[in-house]
Amino acid sequence: MKRADPKVLIAGAVLVLAVTGAAFGLSSYWIFLATSAVLNALIALSVGVVYGRAGMVALCPLAFAGIGAWTVGWLNVHSELPFLVMVLLGALAAVPVGVAIGLPALRVRGVNLAVATLAFGGALAVVVFDKGFPGAAERRQVGRPSFAASEPGYFLLAVAVLTAVGVALAVVSRRSAGARWTAVRDSERATAALGYSVTSTKLLAFAVSAFIAGLGGALLTGQLGVLSGIGFQPMASMAVFTAAVAFGSAYFEGALLAGIAATFIPEALRQLGLPQDIAPGLFALAALQALAGGSDGIAGRLRAAIGARRGPRQAPGSEDTDVPPAAGPIRPRSADPGTVPSEPALRVVGVNVQYGAVKAIQDLDLTIAQGTVHGLIGPNGAGKSTLIDVLSGFVSPVAGQVILGDVPLDGVPAHRRARHGLRRSFQQGRVNPELTIGQYLMLSGRGRADRRHVADLLDAFGCPPAVTKVASIDVGTRRLVEVAATLASRPSVVLLDEPAAGLSAQESARLGIGITAIPERFGCAVLLVEHDIELVATCCDEATALDFGQVIAHGTPAEVLADPAVARAYLGTGAETPSGGSSPVGGLDQAVIS
Numbered sequence: 001m002k003r004a005d006p007k008v009l010i011a012g013a014v015l016v017l018a019v020t021g022a023a024f025g026l027s028s029y030w031i032f033l034a035t036s037a038v039l040n041a042l043i044a045l046s047v048g049v050v051y052g053r054a055g056m057v058a059l060c061p062l063a064f065a066g067i068g069a070w071t072v073g074w075l076n077v078h079s080e081l082p083f084l085v086m087v088l089l090g091a092l093a094a095v096p097v098g099v100a101i102g103l104p105a106l107r108v109r110g111v112n113l114a115v116a117t118l119a120f121g122g123a124l125a126v127v128v129f130d131k132g133f134p135g136a137a138e139r140r141q142v143g144r145p146s147f148a149a150s151e152p153g154y155f156l157l158a159v160a161v162l163t164a165v166g167v168a169l170a171v172v173s174r175r176s177a178g179a180r181w182t183a184v185r186d187s188e189r190a191t192a193a194l195g196y197s198v199t200s201t202k203l204l205a206f207a208v209s210a211f212i213a214g215l216g217g218a219l220l221t222g223q224l225g226v227l228s229g230i231g232f233q234p235m236a237s238m239a240v241f242t243a244a245v246a247f248g249s250a251y252f253e254g255a256l257l258a259g260i261a262a263t264f265i266p267e268a269l270r271q272l273g274l275p276q277d278i279a280p281g282l283f284a285l286a287a288l289q290a291l292a293g294g295s296d297g298i299a300g301r302l303r304a305a306i307g308a309r310r311g312p313r314q315a316p317g318s319e320d321t322d323v324p325p326a327a328g329p330i331r332p333r334s335a336d337p338g339t340v341p342s343e344p345a346l347r348v349v350g351v352n353v354q355y356g357a358v359k360a361i362q363d364l365d366l367t368i369a370q371g372t373v374h375g376l377i378g379p380n381g382a383g384k385s386t387l388i389d390v391l392s393g394f395v396s397p398v399a400g401q402v403i404l405g406d407v408p409l410d411g412v413p414a415h416r417r418a419r420h421g422l423r424r425s426f427q428q429g430r431v432n433p434e435l436t437i438g439q440y441l442m443l444s445g446r447g448r449a450d451r452r453h454v455a456d457l458l459d460a461f462g463c464p465p466a467v468t469k470v471a472s473i474d475v476g477t478r479r480l481v482e483v484a485a486t487l488a489s490r491p492s493v494v495l496l497d498e499p500a501a502g503l504s505a506q507e508s509a510r511l512g513i514g515i516t517a518i519p520e521r522f523g524c525a526v527l528l529v530e531h532d533i534e535l536v537a538t539c540c541d542e543a544t545a546l547d548f549g550q551v552i553a554h555g556t557p558a559e560v561l562a563d564p565a566v567a568r569a570y571l572g573t574g575a576e577t578p579s580g581g582s583s584p585v586g587g588l589d590q591a592v593i594s
């Protein structure tokens with residue numbers, strides 16, 4: 001077990017004393033407002049999950065809170081359950097509604113999702129909340145537990161719940177679920193390519209967010225005793241949402257500041273004799289200002305500024321992957337085709353892909369043998385990326401089959417293909433820069449990457465240490481990390497989509513050594529799509545050339561690069577080679593290899 005940092009312990013003790021002192025030292029007016037701020041912070045934290053972490057714009061946090069409150073009101077009328085049990089049931093009641101609201105988010109994004117969730121909040125307010133909360137007409141009070149009957153006691157209960165939720169979210173953010181949320185925010189395709197279901201990741205974010213907001217609403221009943229529906233209207237939701245965005249409620253301190261602002265600014269306006277409705281406008285302006293500097297809000301900016309002043313530090317959670325480098329040099333394996341095992345790792349049989357009138361892939365057959373690196377070349381628009389999309393499950397062919405080992409992948413979605421051991425990289429980098437390299441490889445490993453494996457991968461591709469933040473490395477090094485990450489879950493086949501694009505000559509050479517060693521070192525076959533012909537010539541056991549979605553040459557890299565049809569494809573249909581007068585360069589091999 002790790003020893004607690006004494007500074008953290010001292011700060012925690014000071015905070016507890018300050019909160020307790022405030023609870024018993026302030027007038028009940030201020031304590032009431034402080035309790036409201038804490039409950040608003042709880043609802044801001046729920047926004048932090050679904051928007052701040054998972055990147056989905058859901059404008060109905062107070063609808064979830066309203067369900068929590070309504071449920072407690074109903075239970076208060078119809079049962080004798082203790083208050084805390086009612087609060088828990090209220091929070092749980094919001095979960096299925098959160099999941100139901102999350103369903104449109106599987107297909108709808110951005111402003112469309114915002115409108116849909118806003119409409120949901122409005123409909124719920126009209127259909128349920130405006131009709132009155134159970135027991136409200138008879139002014140039936142929701143009784144507080146005896147230990148929190150006083151205003152200070154109830155304030156401390158709210159603080160305890162907020163702290164518990166904050167700690168739970170901090171723990172989750174270091175685990176797979178938290179990393180999956182941010183992965184979905186950055187790229188849904190990349191998340192699926194890591195082997196994670198985008199559907200369950202999004203729905204989990206909605207479920208957790210609804211639970212937290214429901215908890216806030218349920219606790220509001222104990223604070224107020226009797227509720228009206230006014231507090232759960234869409235405009236109120238917008239105010240909390242914009243405050244949460246402005247302050248960056250993915251972070252605990254951001255949510256706390258949002259809760260304080262959402263409570264005290266309207267109150268200050270009231271004290272000044274100004275309309276309280278000005279407050280949501282102020283929050284909206286602050287949110288716009290914060291978004292102009294990124295989506296992390298004020299808290300994110302403060303953290304970045306403090307981090308920059310302190311210099312490079314070990315990121316939270318990265319200690320899990322701070323490991324010594326693995327022993328042993330890279331041993332490039334023999335590229336002698338005679339030693340290549342003939343068992344297929346991946347087969348493509350009669351695949352056709354059509355985009356409208358464009359036949360991107362036509363009757364394609366391809367076999368990648370186990371223990372080999374297979375190069376796929378072809379001019380722009382030849383169909384290379386489309387083939388990778390077909391293999392990894394992002395594009396469905398109109399005909400044909402993909403078989404991994406002896407398992408046909410018909411209809412298998414992208415994330416399941418990744419789990420079956422078929423992994424891919426992307427042309428554009430899709431790594432979350434907030435992670436450390438080690439955290440990214442662990443996420444990519446889906447529980448199959450231990451420390452030694454991570455160290456081995458970083459060593460194989462000459463990557464920086466695991467504790468290095470992705471944000472701090474250059475684009476070329478990121479490409480190397482991305483290729484290493486595709487191997488983290490110990491797949492049987494990796495598909496590398498132009499991994500050398502944008503690399504320096506030195507990085508490209510480093511990449512070449514790493515890729516050449518993959519089959520022997522990591523027991524994985526490779527399909528390497530590349531425009532860097534030299535890399536293909538030096539890394540690959542076999543190569544296939546495509547043009548207009550068809551195979552035009554296949555064999556060893558030297559054979560393929562010497563093929564006049566390949567030179568013609570790269571140089572245009574009018575080109576001629578010397579043999580039979582059809583290529584001015586005598587094949588790509590003369591231009592590149594020699």
Ligand SMILES: Nc1ncnc2c1ncn2[C@@H]1O[C@H](COP(=O)(O)OP(=O)(O)OP(=O)(O)O)[C@@H](O)[C@H]1O
Nearest residue numbers: 355358359360378379380381382383384385386387
């Ligand atoms: N989403 C799409 N919609 C319509 N046509 C597409 C789509 N994606 C690719 N195509 C077309 O399919 C053909 C193959 O494209 P693809 O991107 O697979 O080629 P490529 O060999 O990967 O090219 P590059 O080397 O430039 O990446 C091209 O004619 C391209 O215009």
